[in-house]
Amino acid sequence: MTTTYALLLRGINVSGHRKLPMAELRALLEGLGHTGVRTYLQSGNAAFTTDADASGDALAAAVEKEIERRLGFRCDCLVRDGAYLAAVADACPFPAGELEGKQLHAVYYSAPVAPDRFAAVDAESFAPEAFALGDRVMYLYTPDGLGRSKLAEAVMRPSLTKGLVATARNWNTVRKLVEMTA
Template identity: 35%
Template sequence: MGPRIAAAPRATRRESGAAVSETEHGPAAESSVTHGERRYVALLRGVNVGGRNKLPMADLRDIFSAAGCSAVRTYIQSGNVVFQAGQDLAERAPEIVTESIRRQFGYETVVVVRSREELRQVAASNPFDTSGDPRFLQVAFLADTPDAEAVSRLDPRRSPPDAFAVRGRHVYLHYPNGVARSKLTNEYLAAQLQTASTMRNWRTVLTLLELVETP
């Protein structure tokens, strides 16, 4: 069974004052990247968790399409979006999307965007053994790069036998006994590093890479 993805329905966006019709996008329909556009992944924090912060993925796709993104797809219900956009729009997407969710659904969330090339680097740079159960590996995607002082505040003895490694805007985490009881939480990382963070398990990281690589 392949990854569970959904494509944005037909939508209309404006370019240079003219309405442009968008066709339905799916894994087979996206034949090329429009000139000037690149492929990106957007990761939302804390949506559809425990009955809180409900956000239908169809509505999320509509939000990205309305912002001007193309070839919009989502993966599972935790807020993972694959899309195409120019660099300027991709950089503004977190602010646009968080404001749209605030206005339409009434709650705050975090949106972190990575380019296809950045996600490739994430997948290639895990310092932990990736041959085991991918549920025991997580990556925290940070909104900003923490400075050395912030990184030094992370306590490697906080939650044995759990371990972490900071690599730029990413924190790789290994949870040998699972993540449920670990004290190396997303909230702890965000508080110590003083930047917003959202986490994904290794299986999701690899699936998103596969999707963003798929023409």
């Protein structure tokens, strides 16, 4: 069975560090036997199709291993199928259609996240910013953008994300990944 997936890389091509040209990422994925490889932006988003009978976690581990072998650095990756990405977009508790893409983000996690992990965050003190948890995702509403968000800073603290891979995408990218994996 052929499945289309999105690959989300964490922390590449940021401030000139951990450089991974998208042409090289496409070649890497094709070298792993994936087809229909496409990338989006320079920040580590790709879509690919595979016949491999493997979980998203196994596919991500193979990409991580190949990046380290080829480029000499470790890069956390998440792989999610198109159905999951569409479900995340559909379940958004915020009015995504009314907001600018920079105002809404999906923070994808490597595993389910229990609400008690964020119990110490006084969400009301950050209003109008807000967050909500979903299936291995946090929806993050930041009206002034992620870079200026105090709530994003609070919920992305290493102590709260310990043991998880977490990577954020703005809503424009969320929509594009849904489109690329449909």
